[in-house]
Amino acid sequence: xxxxxxxxxxxxxxxxxxxxxxxxxxxxxxxxxxxxxxxxxxxxxxxxxxxxxxxxxxxxxxxxxxxxxxxxxxxxxxxxxxxxxxxxxxxxxxxxxxxxxxxxxxxxxxxxxxxxxxxxxxxxxxxxxxxxxxxxxxxxxxxxxxxxxxxxxxxxxxxxxxxxxxxxxxxxxxxxxxxxxxxxxxxxxxxxxxxxxxxxxxxxxxxxxxxxxxxxxxxxxxxxxxxxxxxxxxxxxxxxxxxxxxxxxxxxxxxxxxxxxxxxxxxxxxxxxxxxxxxxxxxxxxxxxxxxxxxxxxxxxxxxxxxxxxxxxxxxxxxxxxxxxxxxxxxxxxxxxxxxxxxxxxxxxxxxxxxxxxxxxxxxxxxxxxxxxxxxxxxxxxxxxxxxxxxxxxxxxxxxxxxxxxxxxxxxxxxxxxxxxxxxxxxxxxxxxxxxxxxxxxxxxxxxxxxxxxxxxxxxxxxxxxxxxxxxxxxxxxxxxxxxxxxxxxxxxxxxxxxxxxxxxxxxxxxxxxxxxxxxxxxxxxxxxxxxxxxxxxxxxxxxxxxxxxxxxxxxxxxxxxxxxxxxxxxxxxxxxxxxxxxxxxxxxxxxxxxxxxxxxxxxxxxxxxx
Numbered sequence: 001x002x003x004x005x006x007x008x009x010x011x012x013x014x015x016x017x018x019x020x021x022x023x024x025x026x027x028x029x030x031x032x033x034x035x036x037x038x039x040x041x042x043x044x045x046x047x048x049x050x051x052x053x054x055x056x057x058x059x060x061x062x063x064x065x066x067x068x069x070x071x072x073x074x075x076x077x078x079x080x081x082x083x084x085x086x087x088x089x090x091x092x093x094x095x096x097x098x099x100x101x102x103x104x105x106x107x108x109x110x111x112x113x114x115x116x117x118x119x120x121x122x123x124x125x126x127x128x129x130x131x132x133x134x135x136x137x138x139x140x141x142x143x144x145x146x147x148x149x150x151x152x153x154x155x156x157x158x159x160x161x162x163x164x165x166x167x168x169x170x171x172x173x174x175x176x177x178x179x180x181x182x183x184x185x186x187x188x189x190x191x192x193x194x195x196x197x198x199x200x201x202x203x204x205x206x207x208x209x210x211x212x213x214x215x216x217x218x219x220x221x222x223x224x225x226x227x228x229x230x231x232x233x234x235x236x237x238x239x240x241x242x243x244x245x246x247x248x249x250x251x252x253x254x255x256x257x258x259x260x261x262x263x264x265x266x267x268x269x270x271x272x273x274x275x276x277x278x279x280x281x282x283x284x285x286x287x288x289x290x291x292x293x294x295x296x297x298x299x300x301x302x303x304x305x306x307x308x309x310x311x312x313x314x315x316x317x318x319x320x321x322x323x324x325x326x327x328x329x330x331x332x333x334x335x336x337x338x339x340x341x342x343x344x345x346x347x348x349x350x351x352x353x354x355x356x357x358x359x360x361x362x363x364x365x366x367x368x369x370x371x372x373x374x375x376x377x378x379x380x381x382x383x384x385x386x387x388x389x390x391x392x393x394x395x396x397x398x399x400x401x402x403x404x405x406x407x408x409x410x411x412x413x414x415x416x417x418x419x420x421x422x423x424x425x426x427x428x429x430x431x432x433x434x435x436x437x438x439x440x441x442x443x444x445x446x447x448x449x450x451x452x453x454x455x456x457x458x459x460x461x462x463x464x465x466x467x468x469x470x471x472x473x474x475x476x477x478x479x480x481x482x483x484x485x486x487x488x489x490x491x492x493x494x495x496x497x498x499x500x501x502x503x504x505x506x507x508x509x510x511x512x513x514x515x516x517x518x519x520x521x522x523x524x525x526x527x528x529x530x531x532x533x534x535x536x537x538x539x540x541x542x543x544x545x546x547x548x549x550x551x552x553x554x555x556x557x558x559x560x561x562x563x564x565x566x567x568x569x570x571x572x573x574x575x576x577x578x579x580x581x582x583x584x585x586x587x588x589x590x591x592x593x594x595x596x597x598x599x600x601x602x603x604x605x606x607x608x609x610x611x
Contacts, residue, residue, distance in 0.1 A: 036117045038100075040108035040195055040505050041548045049252075054105055055592040056256035056604060062242075064607025066260040066585075069283035071274055071453065072481045073235040073267050076216040080159050080201070086485050088238045090265050092201075094258070094602055095240065097225040099129055099148070100198035101253035104592035108505030110198045111253045114143055114224065120194050125186045127194035131179040136247040137204045137224045145175035150205040152183075152197075158214040161521035162512035166196050190543045192507040224248075226258035227602075238265040240602075256588070259606035269481065271453050281307060284585060285605075288578040290455055291356035298580065309583050312576035317594050318370035320502035321363055323568035324449065324463065324495050325527040329519075332439070332447055332494065339566040341424035344417045345466045346569050349410030355458065360572035364404050366559050367502045368573065371552060374559040377401045382553035383560070386541050390534035394560045403563065405570045413469060421470055437471030446473040447494035452484040456497050463569075489523040498527045498568070504594050506555050510539045514562065528567035535561050584611030 037044035052058045074088035079096070100110035100118070115129035135143040156167035170193075172184040185193055207222030220229035226246045231239035240263040248254045266283075268274040275293065278286050279300050288294045302308045324346075326333040333339055348362045365373035378400045379387070387393060397403040408414045422432060429440035437445040449460040457478050464474040474495070479487065487493055500513060509525075511518060516531040518524040538561055541554035562568075587605045 035119070037109060037111045038118060038120065038195060038198070039106065040192060040507065041545075041551060044103075044109045044111070045106050046103070046111065050111075052252050052255040053103060053257075053592075055588055055590045057588040057606075058256040060256045060259045060586070060588075060604075060606040061609055062259050062606070063261050064259075064611065065262045065264065066602060066605070066607070067282065067284045068263065068265045068602075069274055069277055069286070070265060070267050071269075071271055073269060074238070075218075075235060075482065077219065077221055077229065077232065078213070078215075078217050080155060080163075081214045081216070086481055088232075088265070090238060090240060090263065090602070091221070091229075093225065094227040094263070095221060095225045095229060096201045096203075096223045097248075098199045098201050102199065104594055107594065108192075108195060108503070108507065110195055113248065113251065113253050114202050115198070118194070118198065124191045124194050125188075126182060126184050127197055128180060128182040129198070131181070132248075132251075133179060134247050135224065136245075137207065137222055138228050138243050138246075139204075139207070139222060140245070141204060141206065143202055143204075143224060144178045145181045146178070147205050148181045148200075148202055149173055149175055150208075150210075151200065151203045154203065154208070154210055154213055155200070158210075161518070161524050162509065165511060165517065165521070166190075166193065166508055169193060170197075189540070190508070191546065192543050196508045226254070227263065230262075236267050238267075239263070240265070257603050260602065263602055271455060278302075278580070284582040286580045288580065291359040291574075294578045295357045295359070303580070306583055308580050310578075310580045312578055313591070315575060315577050318372055318502035318504060319363060319365075319368035319573040320500050321366045321368075321568060322497065322499040322571045322573070323363075324460075324571075325498040325568055326495055326566075327491060327493055327527070327529060328531075328567065329491060329529040330447075330494055332445070335428045336566050337424045337428040338430070341421040341428075341470075342467065342472070343566055343569040344406050344421045344424070345470060346406075346463055347408030347410065347412055347414055347417075347466055348405070348572065349408040350412040351459065351462050352572065353410055354412075355462065356572075360574055362405055362407060363570045363573050366500060366562055367506070367555060370502070370504070372502075372504075372506070372555040372559070374398065374556040374563070375401055375404065377556065379556070379560065380553060382550060383557045386538060386554060386557045387534065390537070393532070393534035393564065394557075395564045398560045398564050412466070418470055425470070432471050435471055444473065445471065446475070448475045448477050450477050450479060450484065450487060450493045450496040452479060452481060454478075459571075460497070488527070491522075491527070491529065496527065497571075498525075500525065506542060506558075508543065510542060510558065514558070515539055528565075530562070530565060530567050532561065532565065535565075582611075584608050586611075 036048050070089055072086060074086045076087050079087040079091050097113060099115040101113040103109045103111060114131060114135045116132040117130050119128040131143060137143060152167060152173060155163045169188050169190060170183050171186055174182045183197055204222050218232055218234055226242055227240040228243050230241040242261050277283055279302055281302050298310050303310055326339050328334055352358055352360050364375040367373045406417055430445060431438055439445055451457045451460050457476055460476040464476055467474045513525040514530050515536050518526040519529040519531050538554055538558040545551035545554050584607060585605050586608045
């Protein structure tokens, strides 16, 4: 590698220096600052001028092909609308990219990408982004402030509900010059919004059909990311090719990343077929979620002869929540006592031993195994202050941190929990009539559990069997991916399995998960339909927190409120992520602190020379 700078690098360095000087000279009064990075709390970990992310290998060779196999299907290449039943995976970050890039080594810190830096003030009353002069869409057209404003206006009007909700908080947008965009956020009180805006994708005004943006489309998009869509087979295959002229390849936030020349993504509707394809050597990377298969299913030739590697990678992120979500929009589940009663009938000990080889741990919190979890910790003064206007919103055993989800006795017929469930149901007006549980009006207690694959079906059937012991009929309904997504987005279900991943820095996403406003928004992640002024206040406290202590208290408060509402029957988690991958693939020696499990091989891995 030559020590001399290329003309491209010299031009970039000169432009960056001019831009940095201009940013500092134009910094707004009142404590504003121009910076190449911003952290949600505290200071960014990496210094200005850092060479690359610590978990990326700048010497990674370029070239080769990666074959990915995914479960499901797709009917759109637009990940920003709601009319698609399912959008093709692999588009965000690979094809589309955002104003700034998130580090996977820090809770929530953004570094330069399309925007080489941003200005804000201590109150975060505005956010000004300075675009990199070198930023280009894949057709070579420069990215301008007009494109950023066009994207903002488009997503505010026709984007997903969580985007529309957040962008509606922006008081005003201005573009003082072709490379500067300023968002006025005065008086909002949402300290995360500047970072949320930093994660906004940038779409080309000249390459987007704004009039039909909210419709499904299979037209390959024009964007600025390292890959372009090269081929599409609707519902079954997507081919991405690396753009050799990608404008950001030498940026510190991109150096050593996106190394494959071509990425083939094939979709399969059945999990068993997906595994058979992997065993045949047609997939280069697999994430395993079935413990039984992990324990016994990988004794296959492709592993034994070394063509593929099986590995358990430690997970260091907070463990989020996966569980059966009650749709409280249905009168059947409106009473918290009913929800607690049904949750008591899930025998984790039996399920873990008989279905999963004992590999799982019960999940007691929406932020388990992190300082953000409320379980095992009594509420402090900051939490008490948030909850003061809402007496009784948190149960005493959750307020003192002693509550844990029932473990079950592993018999599959836990009589003690059944008696407790029956007592709770009776207090809610339901009664056992022989072998049939009846609601107060005499109607049999019957509902449907919607599932999308055989793994979910097996788990739901085990839960259904337990509920039958107290006279409740839970019918398990297996639907295809498209129907599943449409019913989920329209909240057309009684109960379904949901998953809420946990970030080390929860923020704006909690609005679309748990607030009263999100309960009525199609496609929000508030699957249970939670509506609680106390929850709304806790989410607001998270977004307004100025210190790490205040932030932690607000998140723990939200955790206690969600647990007290029994909106979810908590399931379980594992300490590791189980992966299998082709031995011809290489990866960095350093694993991101918070993100290896969420970073696909497309971003950080490469094909070994001669592989």
